[in-house]
Amino acid sequence: MSITHDEIKKIAHLARIKITEEEADATLKKLSGILNLIEDMKKVDTTNISPMSHAQSVTQRLRDDVVTETNQREKLQKIAPEVSDGLYIVPQVIE
Amino acid sequence: MKDWSIKELSNLLREKKISSVEITTDYLQHIKKKNPEINAFITVDEGRSLDQAKLADQIIQKGEGDVLTGVPIAQKDIFCAEDWLTTCGSKMLHNFIAPYDATVVKKFNEVGAVNLGKTNMDEFAMGSSNETSYFGGVKNPWDLTRVPGGSSGGSAAAIAARMCPGATATDTGGSIRQPASLCGLTGLKPTYGLVSRYGMIAFASSLDQAGPMAKSSEDCAMMMNVMAGFDPKDSTSIDHKKEDYIKNIDQPIEGLKIGLPKEYFAEGLDSDVAKVIEAAIDQYKKLGATIVDVSLPNTNLSIPVYYVLAPAEASSNLSRYDGVRYGHRTSQYDDLMDMYCKTRQEGFGEEVKRRILIGTYVLSAGYYDAYYLKAQQIRHLISEDFKKAFKVCDVIMGPTAPSTAFKANEKIDDPVTMYLQDIYTIATNLAGLPGMSIPAGFVNKLPVGLQIIGNYFDEARMLNVAHQFQKATDWHKAIPEGALS
Numbered sequence: 224m225s226i227t228h229d230e231i232k233k234i235a236h237l238a239r240i241k242i243t244e245e246e247a248d249a250t251l252k253k254l255s256g257i258l259n260l261i262e263d264m265k266k267v268d269t270t271n272i273s274p275m276s277h278a279q280s281v282t283q284r285l286r287d288d289v290v291t292e293t294n295q296r297e298k299l300q301k302i303a304p305e306v307s308d309g310l311y312i313v314p315q316v317i318e
Numbered sequence: 319m320k321d322w323s324i325k326e327l328s329n330l331l332r333e334k335k336i337s338s339v340e341i342t343t344d345y346l347q348h349i350k351k352k353n354p355e356i357n358a359f360i361t362v363d364e365g366r367s368l369d370q371a372k373l374a375d376q377i378i379q380k381g382e383g384d385v386l387t388g389v390p391i392a393q394k395d396i397f398c399a400e401d402w403l404t405t406c407g408s409k410m411l412h413n414f415i416a417p418y419d420a421t422v423v424k425k426f427n428e429v430g431a432v433n434l435g436k437t438n439m440d441e442f443a444m445g446s447s448n449e450t451s452y453f454g455g456v457k458n459p460w461d462l463t464r465v466p467g468g469s470s471g472g473s474a475a476a477i478a479a480r481m482c483p484g485a486t487a488t489d490t491g492g493s494i495r496q497p498a499s500l501c502g503l504t505g506l507k508p509t510y511g512l513v514s515r516y517g518m519i520a521f522a523s524s525l526d527q528a529g530p531m532a533k534s535s536e537d538c539a540m541m542m543n544v545m546a547g548f549d550p551k552d553s554t555s556i557d558h559k560k561e562d563y564i565k566n567i568d569q570p571i572e573g574l575k576i577g578l579p580k581e582y583f584a585e586g587l588d589s590d591v592a593k594v595i596e597a598a599i600d601q602y603k604k605l606g607a608t609i610v611d612v613s614l615p616n617t618n619l620s621i622p623v624y625y626v627l628a629p630a631e632a633s634s635n636l637s638r639y640d641g642v643r644y645g646h647r648t649s650q651y652d653d654l655m656d657m658y659c660k661t662r663q664e665g666f667g668e669e670v671k672r673r674i675l676i677g678t679y680v681l682s683a684g685y686y687d688a689y690y691l692k693a694q695q696i697r698h699l700i701s702e703d704f705k706k707a708f709k710v711c712d713v714i715m716g717p718t719a720p721s722t723a724f725k726a727n728e729k730i731d732d733p734v735t736m737y738l739q740d741i742y743t744i745a746t747n748l749a750g751l752p753g754m755s756i757p758a759g760f761v762n763k764l765p766v767g768l769q770i771i772g773n774y775f776d777e778a779r780m781l782n783v784a785h786q787f788q789k790a791t792d793w794h795k796a797i798p799e800g801a802l803s
Contacts, residue, residue, distance in 0.1 A: 231675070238633060238678040239640070240671055241659035250675065256734045257676060261622045264692050267699070274694030275701055277524050277554070278510035278750020279774075284553060298417050304647035311642050314654045 226254055319348045319802045324389055324483045324537040331378055331388045338378070338388030342371035342432050345390050349435065349481045352801075355462070358476035360395050360453045361403045362435040370432040377430050386544055387430035392485040394473050395436040396443055397528075398517040399423045402433075406519045407441040407451040407469075410639050410646050410665030420517025421549045422486055422528050429544055434482050438472030441667045442636065443493055443521045445469050446739040449730045450669040457726075458501060459798040460764055464723040467497030467739075473531050474501035480801045484532035484541055488518060490525045491624050492719075492743030495755035498531055499718035499767025502757045502796055504784065505531040506538050509774050510750035511556035514549035522631035523554070525624075525747040534794050535756065535784035539563035542777060563778050567785045572606030574783060577711030581617040582742055582769075588721045594759035594766040595717050598787070602715070605786055612707040612714065616700045620745040621737055623700065626680050626693035627748075632670075633677025639665060672733065701749040708773045713783055717742055718755040718767035742769060752777050756784045757793035765796070 231251050235242040242250070296309055305312040322330075322341070330336045346364050353359050367390070374388035398404050398416035400423075405411045419427065426433065440450040448456040448471030458466040459479040466475040470487035474497035477485055487494040489507035498505030506529045513528040520526060530541030542563045549555040578599065583592060599609065641647035641661030648660035666674070680689035707714060719739055729736040746753040751771055758768035768787075772780040788794050 226679070230679075234675050234678045234682060236659075237682065238674050239637075239655075239658040239662055240666070240674065241656075241663035250672065253672060253733055254675060254679075256732075257625060257672075257737075258679075260734055260737070261626055261680075261689065263619060263622045264626070264689075264696055267616075267619065267692075267696055269692060269695035269699075272695040272698050274691055275698035276694055278748075279554070279556060281511070281554065281556065284550075286550065295417070299643075302413075302415055302417065302644045304641060304644075313642055314651065314657055316654050 226251065226258060319344065319480050321480055321797060321802060322483050323534060324532055324540050327389045327483060328385045328540065334378065338371040338374040338432060339368060341388070342367055342390050342434070345434055345482060352479045352481050356457050356459060356475050356479050357454050358438055358456055358472045358479065358481060359392070359435045360405055360407070360438050360472070363402065367432055367434055374430045374432060384429035385540060386426070388432065390432040390434045390482060391426055391541070392434045392437050392473060392476050392482040393423060394470055394486050394488060395439055396488050396519045397423050397486060398519070399433060399436070402436060404436065405453065406443070407439040407453060408665065408667065408670070409452040412452065412646060414645050418517060421514035421551060422518065422545055425544050425547070431544070437476050437485055440469035440471065441670050442519065442632070443469040443488060443490055444632070444669050444673055446492065446496055446736055447729065448472065449726065450667055452667060455726055458723045459801055460502065461723065463725055464764070465500070465726050467500035467719070467723065469493040470531060471497045474498060474503055477501070477503055477531060477533065478798055478801065480797070484530060484537050486528060486545070487531045488526060488528045489747065490521050490628060491747050492740040494529050494531060495718045495743050495753055495767065495769060496739060498755040500723040500765065502765030502793070503531055503533060504535050504538050504754070504756050504794060505529065506542065506754045506777065506780070507746070507752060508542070508546065508777055509752045511554050512558060512775065512777070513545045514547070514552040514555050516549055516551040520635040522628040523635060524631060525628060527747070534788055535781050536564070536567060539567055539781045542781070558775055561778055563781050566778055567782050569782050570606065571783055571786045574607040574713065575610055575711040576602055576607050577610050577612035577707050577714040579612050579614040579617070579707065579714060579716060581614050582716030586720050586738070586741065587717055588761070590761040591717055591721060591766050594761060595768055598758040598768045599715060601787060601790060605790060610711050612711055614703045614707060614745065616696065616703050617741070617745060619696050620700055620748055621741060623693045623696045623748060624744045625676065625737060626689050627697065629673040629677035630681050630690055631677070633674045633681065636670070636674055669733070697748045700745050704749045704751060713780060714771040716769050718769040722761050722764035722766060746771050750774070752780060754780050754784055756787060757796070759793055
């Protein structure tokens with residue numbers, strides 16, 4: 224499976240990473256090498272093999288629905304790029 | 319500088335022959351001298367470390383405390399430590415002061431261990447040479463022209479250059495074992511779920527696991543006694559009964575069945591490294607172990623499987639870095655989309671972007687079944703290989719890495735060659751099994767690591783098996799030239 228320049232630009236957009244034309248070309252080369260490596264998987268017959276999504280067969284733990292965290296808004300927002308009145312500031316998204 | 323082990327330091331402190339302030343001061347001075355050359359630490363905070371040491375001395379004076387009270391340990395910069403800069407080796411987090419402690423850090427704080435500083439690492443733990451760090455590469459104390467391995471290369475180089483007696487590390491595909499091998503150290507990646515991932519910056523959550531790195535198995539066991547344990551804050555933490563990893567470390571290993579997978583000695587392994595590994599196996603025979611041949615037929619597939627699953631998980635985990643709540647934000651942007659895209663363009667390094675793109679690609683519409691699902695199915699086959707092997711042996715042994723430490727810049731431009739560094743370590747992460755690397759000898763004055771893979775939750779036995787080897791050999795005591803001066 225080969226990947227194209229346009230596909231690189233598309234996945235970069237999906238991943239929200241700005242990419243220049245030159246970067247896309249350089250990435251294309253390296254990604255193609257990695258995708259070739261991945262192609263080795265195709266040789267394996269995996270009919271009826273169940274997928275393993277996790278290292279241990281554990282079920283999701285549940286806990287009681289009680290408040291365990293205290294309000295640390297000020298502390299947590301101290302490291303934010305921009306806050307105002309306890310709110311995170313981003314460029315306007317709604318006119 | 320003295321070449322202290324964690325065990326020696328613990329005894330000296332408890333016998334009140336030395337204070338934590340004295341030890342910590344010595345290490346901080348040694349770091350000041352050595353770090354400009356090695357670049358093993360990203361952050362050192364003398365005042366904070368010494369405050370912890372003073373507190374530890376007060377506890378010891380009262381006759382209280384734990385075995386590790388007052389012992390200085392370095393923390394890999396992937397672990398959040400409250401009020402410490404926590405960068406994960408990335409520009410994205412170059413200004414991130416962690417607002418809370420990772421469980422691993424908290425546990426060391428609770429027993430009164432001293433945090434000596436935060437160690438350098440490959441950016442977001444993605445790399446096998448430490449060259450992807452935003453804060454510059456780390457040098458291997460055994461040969462400054464060579465890499466220390468990665469991603470926990472800062473922890474490994476710091477211990478090898480005697481800037482600390484032990485350090486925390488993490489392993490997603492070999493990031494504890496490979497640098498331990500390349501720097502002549504002992505490192506343990508525990509069973510998945512044994513050590514909490516809370517506050518450990520996520521790379522590939524189904525594979526990431528924290529563990530100790532030190533000079534000897536005994537020192538790793540002492541660190542494991544602190545690190546291991548159930549944590550309700552980690553949804554994949556396993557409620558395993560608390561073990562004492564020191565208790566049975568001295569047991570004889572007569573009758574131990576060692577499985578040798580033929581795939582770990584096949585093409586690709588450096589012939590001199592193979593000789594060192596064979597000599598180590600002979601040593602185990604002398605200690606009373608018997609050898610069984612086993613097969614892990616899907617070993618070669620572990621790399622392709624890993625390079626689908628780990629980037630897929632990473633692309634999801636790293637979507638949190640958006641320049642809104644913490645970390646880097648680009649300075650000029652037109653709108654929200656532009657802010658996201660520029661922030662991530664500037665904040666991530668090349669290798670991290672590459673993996674995010676691969677992950678995004680394999681998870682994108684139309685490719686999911688061919689890549690992600692297929693990889694998960696083969697992961698199952700790889701895991702079954704180990705199950706079969708462990709029916710006939712107690713531990714599996716082989717090389718940790720296919721070669722000794724390679725030169726800086728040798729592989730960085732060729733990701734596929736770099737990825738092959740982890741051929742013997744990745745499968746254990748996929749299966750969730752514990753793996754260890756211990757010093758087994760040298761090739762051209764460069765350390766070689768022997769890998770020990772155990773069954774689930776068999777860390778105590780692995781540490782015992784490693785300790786018996788270290789009682790019979792001196793490889794783990796070797797010191798890089800000039801490390802102590």
